[in-house]
Amino acid sequence: xxxxxxxxxxxxxxxxxxxxxxxxxxxxxxxxxxWYVQSPGQGLQLLLKYFSGDTLVQGIKGFEAEFKRxxxxxxxxxxxxxxxxxxxxxxxxxxxxxTNKLIFGTGTLLAVQP
Amino acid sequence: DAEITQSxxxxxxxxxxxxxxxxxxxxxxxxxxxxxxxxxxxxxxxHYSYGVQDTNKGEVxxxxxxxxxxTEDLPLTLESAASSQTSVYxxxxxxxxxxxxxxxxxxxxxxxTVL
Numbered sequence: 001x002x003x004x005x006x007x008x009x010x011x012x013x014x015x016x017x018x019x020x021x022x023x024x025x026x027x028x029x030x031x032x033x034x035w036y037v038q039s040p041g042q043g044l045q046l047l048l049k050y051f052s053g054d055t056l057v058q059g060i061k062g063f064e065a066e067f068k069r070x071x072x073x074x075x076x077x078x079x080x081x082x083x084x085x086x087x088x089x090x091x092x093x094x095x096x097x098x099t100n101k102l103i104f105g106t107g108t109l110l111a112v113q114p
Numbered sequence: 115d116a117e118i119t120q121s122x123x124x125x126x127x128x129x130x131x132x133x134x135x136x137x138x139x140x141x142x143x144x145x146x147x148x149x150x151x152x153x154x155x156x157x158x159x160x161h162y163s164y165g166v167q168d169t170n171k172g173e174v175x176x177x178x179x180x181x182x183x184x185t186e187d188l189p190l191t192l193e194s195a196a197s198s199q200t201s202v203y204x205x206x207x208x209x210x211x212x213x214x215x216x217x218x219x220x221x222x223x224x225x226x227t228v229l
Contacts (some may be wrong), residue, residue: 043220
């Protein structure tokens with residue numbers, strides 16, 4: 001069955017430090033992978049997505065993610081975290097080809113220390 | 115600007131009452147989705163629609179229904195609200211996919227409390 005695992009429920013980093021949020025997926029075919037961010041009291045905003053091609057994907061707000069098929073992973077990274085990056089981050093896998101359905105992970109809550 | 119809106123943003127209701135949450139998008143997207151967000155579960159799909167008169171059950175559809183009479187709206191109805199349906203509800207839309215999965219655009223959410 002398709003699934004997405006985000007092993008870290010809560011992460012705290014210092015402002016200016018680097019960040020890596022982990023995401024592992026289980027899906028039999030070529031996955032379509034997404035990272036969304038949710039600020040407090042807000043809806044979800046797309047950070048980046050991977051469909052095919054270059055396995056290193058650039059997104060908004062200075063984020064990037066790398067697709068590693070051998071590890072079934074799609075980890076999100078940022079070289080220098082800003083206080084405004086404090087939010088909840090969700091990894092998702094698109095299933096069913098053109099059906100546009102998404103399966104979400106349980107999310108990682110990021111706190112940023114001054 | 116095109117957008118997706120949800121109303122109400124907050125709702126308190128009593129067990130057994132019927133509740134309808136509205137979702138309206140102005141992108142002219144064919145695909146619309148309803149999710150619920152609960153601590154420890156992330157977002158789970160309730161119902162979805164690929165166009166007018168089309169509706170499909172998602173992962174957690176029991177106790178919920180939707181109808182799609184036009185492209186812009188997909189209201190979510192709780193037939194008889196239960197305390198287990200206390201949650202934050204998100205609506206999303208996406209253009210029709212052609213061989214791939216398109217980005218879903220999310221509304222701001224509705225926080226529903228069932229007492």
